Amino acid sequence: MRMLVAAALAAALLTGCGVPRDPEGTLDRVRDGTLRVGITESQPWARVDRGRRTGVEVRLVERLATELGAKIEWTDGAEAELIAALEVRGLDLVIGGLTVDSPWQARAALTRPYATTRVVVAVPASQRAPGDIAGLRVAVESGQDAAGVLEMTDAVPVEVDDVGAVSGPVVVDEWLLDDLRLRDTGVHLRTSRHVMATPRGENAWLVRLERFLHAHRDEVAALLDVEGRP
Amino acid sequence: MSTPGELHRKALRLEWLTIAYLVSAVALLSVSRGSSQAMKAVWFEAILSPGPPIAFLVAARILRRPPSRRLPYGYHRAVSVALLCVSLSLFALGLLVLYDSVSRLMQSEHPPIGLVDPFGTGPLWLGWLMLPALAYSTLPAAFLGRAKLPLARGLHDRVLLADAEMNRAGWLTAGAAMLGVVGVGLGLWWADAVAASVVALNITRDGWKHLRVAVDDLMDQEPTVVDHAAVDPLPRPLDG
Numbered sequence: 362m363r364m365l366v367a368a369a370l371a372a373a374l375l376t377g378c379g380v381p382r383d384p385e386g387t388l389d390r391v392r393d394g395t396l397r398v399g400i401t402e403s404q405p406w407a408r409v410d411r412g413r414r415t416g417v418e419v420r421l422v423e424r425l426a427t428e429l430g431a432k433i434e435w436t437d438g439a440e441a442e443l444i445a446a447l448e449v450r451g452l453d454l455v456i457g458g459l460t461v462d463s464p465w466q467a468r469a470a471l472t473r474p475y476a477t478t479r480v481v482v483a484v485p486a487s488q489r490a491p492g493d494i495a496g497l498r499v500a501v502e503s504g505q506d507a508a509g510v511l512e513m514t515d516a517v518p519v520e521v522d523d524v525g526a527v528s529g530p531v532v533v534d535e536w537l538l539d540d541l542r543l544r545d546t547g548v549h550l551r552t553s554r555h556v557m558a559t560p561r562g563e564n565a566w567l568v569r570l571e572r573f574l575h576a577h578r579d580e581v582a583a584l585l586d587v588e589g590r591p
Numbered sequence: 592m593s594t595p596g597e598l599h600r601k602a603l604r605l606e607w608l609t610i611a612y613l614v615s616a617v618a619l620l621s622v623s624r625g626s627s628q629a630m631k632a633v634w635f636e637a638i639l640s641p642g643p644p645i646a647f648l649v650a651a652r653i654l655r656r657p658p659s660r661r662l663p664y665g666y667h668r669a670v671s672v673a674l675l676c677v678s679l680s681l682f683a684l685g686l687l688v689l690y691d692s693v694s695r696l697m698q699s700e701h702p703p704i705g706l707v708d709p710f711g712t713g714p715l716w717l718g719w720l721m722l723p724a725l726a727y728s729t730l731p732a733a734f735l736g737r738a739k740l741p742l743a744r745g746l747h748d749r750v751l752l753a754d755a756e757m758n759r760a761g762w763l764t765a766g767a768a769m770l771g772v773v774g775v776g777l778g779l780w781w782a783d784a785v786a787a788s789v790v791a792l793n794i795t796r797d798g799w800k801h802l803r804v805a806v807d808d809l810m811d812q813e814p815t816v817v818d819h820a821a822v823d824p825l826p827r828p829l830d831g
Contacts, residue, residue, distance in 0.1 A: 381716060382778030384701055470626075470703030473714075562701020562780045568716060571706040575714050 381564035388566040396431040399443030403458030405589035417584040418456040455558040474554035475574035476581040483543035501532040510550040536585040606644040616728040623724040629771035632790035643754035646673030675805035682798025689791035696784035729765035732758040764790040
């Protein structure tokens, strides 16, 4: 019983004074130092174009770096490569369209989802949304997982190279609805909850990043609008 | 002094209460456990804790059934069988969690504990939720255990005794887990796995203790007092 009281007292004393802390001091090192970010290309979250990096997550990370007074050191690579570097704390952060469903749960500390996006079945804004997609011919970009999901519905999938050029029902990411003058039919094929990855156990750093993402959660839609433009 | 019937009815009430409480404790631990190994160990323990109360309640139903041709000695051994099952699962699970925790320690596994927003009021470090969840998993149990102990002695019921002692000792595992969580908060990554190992050792020890009782009973050991501390004295010597 004494142990219990001691633990409760310790908790009360520690509230608010720098807990949780990092076992390896990542946050302290990044602050006014260097933030080492691994980046995998993934539209519209992270793009590498002739040495310039853009995308929703790149913008967010740049803002975080400014807040922390840190300068960013980018590393381009495949997800598996970057996560392996994260595991040995060779990187502080990995971005590039990661979602909660990504297979890295056991090897990285994923943040809470900071944004949710949907892949929707849409029709031109000039048309009325059909009550039901059964039998509807729906254009979908080939090679996307949405194409596979569409196969399982009653709609008739038509594979195309560019949904922007189609003038009927299409499968698109929801942030493209306005740009392509489309209307959501209410049929959502996939929901993605977006996260970033940090080294496991660096809890002060994880919590700092999660607080940042929470504080800026309302700006993601606007960023998507700019960065997601076709 | 209450009659055995009254004691038994009181014990039944307390065991139902224990089960209801444990279900709520498991639910609370499930939502707050995160990636903490110590939380996982306490959660496993809480999942098995309804075992003894259920065994007691089941035994209460079938214990007094009359012997039949197939079961000429009646049903009273059902209690020992139930205790054997519960204690074996505790013992095995304790070892499993111990192995898991020690190997995490050896691989220097750093547990990530981030933010949650359970009430929609803004994010909060999950570690701060683990502490009250752990407290809830042990404090009511301690009172239930204390209330059940005299009943177990009065009724000379080993399952009830095992259950009461487990409830009462819960603060040890919860306290260890709390220190583990606070340790992680302070940046001591190993605190979580060490706390989990302590919890696992305790589960294993509980299982071992009850396993011995159950096996001794089934092996028709010389009669002892209810907690096996001594041989039960005969009320009067038998004639030569």
